[in-house]
Amino acid sequence: MNWLDLRGHLRLMAPGLFIDSDVPALAQPSAERQGISGQVGVELSALLLLDPARTVGVRTAAKSLSRAPSSISEAFSALRAAGLVDSENRPSVPGLFWELAEHWKPVSRDVASVPGPGGERDNAALRLGMDDVESTVGWALTDTVAAMAYEAPVSIRAGHPPDFYVPDQSTLRRAVQLLGPATTSSSRAGRVRVAPVSLVCARRIDATGWANEHWPLTNPLFVALDLAQDPGRGREILDGWTPRKPWNRVW
Structure with a gap:
């Protein structure tokens, strides 16, 4: 079976020919944009947007939302990786609002x-x-x-x-x-x-x-x-x- 992995590998087989080698990648894989992740991410985003000027720490958010600090920390990391909060955990406005709107699906x-x-x-x-x-x-x-x-x-x-x-x-x-x-x-x-x-x-x-x-x-x-x-x-x-x-x- 012949195949080319765009991340950097070529395998080619034919009569009298066998190539199985790393090659230059045609495109660099980009980091997956996580954004709002799961229910905790939705809850945290809402909390941040209620008072966007306020700096909210992991433990404060965990107490407000009755969630484990580890879950809040993961949600913050996902938001930060997507550029939806800054280094001080303040929300990016209006970006975070419109991202949250995509997840806002009440029964x-x-x-x-x-x-x-x-x-x-x-x-x-x-x-x-x-x-x-x-x-x-x-x-x-x-x-x-x-x-x-x-x-x-x-x-x-x-x-x-x-x-x-x-x-x-x-x-x-x-x-x-x-x-x-x-x-x-x-x-x-x-x-x-x-x-x-x-x-x-x-x-x-x-x-x-x-x-x-x-x-x-x-x-x-x-x-x-x-x-x-x-x-x-x-x-x-x-x-x-x-x-x-x-x-x-x-x-």
């Missing part, structure tokens, strides 16, 4: 109704977390309706179906059971999504003091990641949106 279900006043028993079962919003875990409004609350350049009709993040799969299943599944797009009253990282539902924003919105909001970072999934309208909104302080534009 979601459309529901036929949304929680509201008068459903105390069901609301308790759904673990909405409407008390002490900024220090508890619970549902968080996201996507277009949340973007409007954050004064992003978006317009929606009254009664636009809201999108919510919930902490885990069990809450998603309970929501579909209690609120009912939407059988068609026109019957959708809302959408429920499992948060890809725990930070989504653990660091919610109480907007009642400055916006006409009673639902807790997820951080603008996660709203922007949802909008980024729409390569047309969503990215157009992001181009014109800089959230108010203390939040950061990282896209």
Whole structure:
């Protein structure tokens, strides 16, 4: 069998001829770009982008994310090799945001109704977390309706179906059971999504003091990641949106 390995080896066989030798490589192998690696890489990237000016060490990140320091160290190494964090572990903006957007794929279900006043028993079962919003875990409004609350350049009709993040799969299943599944797009009253990282539902924003919105909001970072999934309208909104302080534009 005759073959040429472009990395630098030739094997050639014919009547009266046998060559099996190293030859100059035609191309130098390039280091594989690792970028965001696995779930820990997704979680670490989100943590860094929440406060891009802050220097976060391995142990601090491990404590914040409840992950082993060794796993965080590996995730940092992969990000650094891809040029997505610098030598002091600060994120490359907006590069890391758009890389994270490629990995942002929450599981979601459309529901036929949304929680509201008068459903105390069901609301308790759904673990909405409407008390002490900024220090508890619970549902968080996201996507277009949340973007409007954050004064992003978006317009929606009254009664636009809201999108919510919930902490885990069990809450998603309970929501579909209690609120009912939407059988068609026109019957959708809302959408429920499992948060890809725990930070989504653990660091919610109480907007009642400055916006006409009673639902807790997820951080603008996660709203922007949802909008980024729409390569047309969503990215157009992001181009014109800089959230108010203390939040950061990282896209």
